[in-house]
Amino acid sequence: MKHTELGTSGISVSPVGLGTWQFGSKGWGWGRDFGREEALKIVERALDLGANLFDTAEMYGGGLSEEILGEAIRGRRDEAFVATKVSPHHLLHGSVLKAARRSLRRLDIDAIDLYQIHWPNPIIPIRRTMRAMERLVKEGKVRHIGVSNFGLSRLKSAQEALAREEIVSNQVKYNMLQRGVEKDLLPYCEKEKITILAYSPLAQGALTGKYTPENPPRGSVRAANPLFSSVNLRRTRKLLDVLQAIGDHRKKTIAQVALNWLMRTPTVAAIPGAKSVGQLEENVASLNWEPGENELARIQEALEQLRLSRLRSTLETPFRVVAGIFR
Numbered sequence: 001m002k003h004t005e006l007g008t009s010g011i012s013v014s015p016v017g018l019g020t021w022q023f024g025s026k027g028w029g030w031g032r033d034f035g036r037e038e039a040l041k042i043v044e045r046a047l048d049l050g051a052n053l054f055d056t057a058e059m060y061g062g063g064l065s066e067e068i069l070g071e072a073i074r075g076r077r078d079e080a081f082v083a084t085k086v087s088p089h090h091l092l093h094g095s096v097l098k099a100a101r102r103s104l105r106r107l108d109i110d111a112i113d114l115y116q117i118h119w120p121n122p123i124i125p126i127r128r129t130m131r132a133m134e135r136l137v138k139e140g141k142v143r144h145i146g147v148s149n150f151g152l153s154r155l156k157s158a159q160e161a162l163a164r165e166e167i168v169s170n171q172v173k174y175n176m177l178q179r180g181v182e183k184d185l186l187p188y189c190e191k192e193k194i195t196i197l198a199y200s201p202l203a204q205g206a207l208t209g210k211y212t213p214e215n216p217p218r219g220s221v222r223a224a225n226p227l228f229s230s231v232n233l234r235r236t237r238k239l240l241d242v243l244q245a246i247g248d249h250r251k252k253t254i255a256q257v258a259l260n261w262l263m264r265t266p267t268v269a270a271i272p273g274a275k276s277v278g279q280l281e282e283n284v285a286s287l288n289w290e291p292g293e294n295e296l297a298r299i300q301e302a303l304e305q306l307r308l309s310r311l312r313s314t315l316e317t318p319f320r321v322v323a324g325i326f327r
């Protein structure tokens with residue numbers, strides 16, 4: 001697989017990686033329990049295919065995701081690029097250092113390739129956090145620093161708070177149905193050479209075509225996601241039909257067309273979650289073709305006609321708060 005540079009790090013990563021939130025999902029609302037054995041096979045296959053970018057977080061499954069990822073890359077550490085995240089309630093100087101130590105232990109590695117601030121915490125001055133992040137780099141425990149869910153002004157403050165290092169990535173929600181970052185964050189990151197790590201790049205499955213108002217996904221995570229309300233699943237159908245038609249012509253699935261479209265910008269890399277080796281293989285194979293101008297125009301037209309409703313989400317408020325905490 002053709003690799004891309006992560007920010008200005010000089011390190012190349014696969015533009016399609018693997019998100020491992022689901023690895024810690026036992027009882028965590030992803031609708032189907034997820035076996036350790038399956039997770040190990042998914043990572044092994046990703047490495048075989050040259051997809052080296054793995055995203056996890058201390059929050060996922062209370063550390064279980066890091067533990068499983070650590071086990072999966074044992075013996076193949078040099079092939080994997082490991083990105084993990086420190087939680088927003090661990091952003092004081094000492095807490096960052098302790099959280100990193102715990103993550104290293106769970107991952108069973110000597111250094112974290114990319115250490116990201118999972119969410120900003122407005123009550124902790126970013127300078128304190130970044131001083132700890134730079135210390136971790138100096139001590140060799142972290143190789144590169146990233147952020148996640150940082151809007152433009154917070155990203156700029158985070159950059160200013162660093163004395164020696166640079167922010168190489170900002171992990172944000174970005175998919176065909178949720179394109180808020182395109183307005184100002186993406187252009188800024190392109191200018192600054194900061195990689196956008198797109199999370200939920202398949203809109204948690206809404207961009208695969210398998211969910212309909214009659215067949216919504218199970219589990220509280222997606223019940224809290226307004227994209228899966230009946231009205232939005234209906235409204236998304238037209239776009240999915242366009243992706244399906246392009247996919248049929250190209251011998252690609254809807255998910256592959258959606259991922260390919262997302263990564264037409266070189267600054268963007270995606271970390272789709274996968275619940276089976278088959279899904280992983282499909283996602284990794286989304287890049288070996290280029291859509292033509294006519295195909296891109298058809299997608300653009302469908303996107304311009306799309307109007308999603310945020311009002312009918314099931315259980316949106318309480319679950320979003322809870323889901324937000326565990327993301």
Ligand SMILES: NC(=O)c1ccc[n+]([C@@H]2O[C@H](COP(=O)([O-])OP(=O)(O)OC[C@H]3O[C@@H](n4cnc5c(N)ncnc54)[C@H](OP(=O)(O)O)[C@@H]3O)[C@@H](O)[C@H]2O)c1
Pocket residue numbers: 018019020021022030031055056118148149171172198199200201202203204205208217255271272273274275278279280282283327
């Ligand atoms: N930084 C943050 O705040 C944050 C927040 C959310 C996620 N993330 C990261 O981003 C990663 C991915 O995001 P996400 O898991 O929210 O959403 P996603 O990648 O858009 O969706 C993943 C889900 O889509 C389905 N799927 C994946 N590939 C498929 C395929 N080829 N065909 C059909 N279905 C497929 C699977 O669920 P089903 O088979 O059950 O449909 C899978 O669990 C996470 O694992 C995590 O590492 C970060």
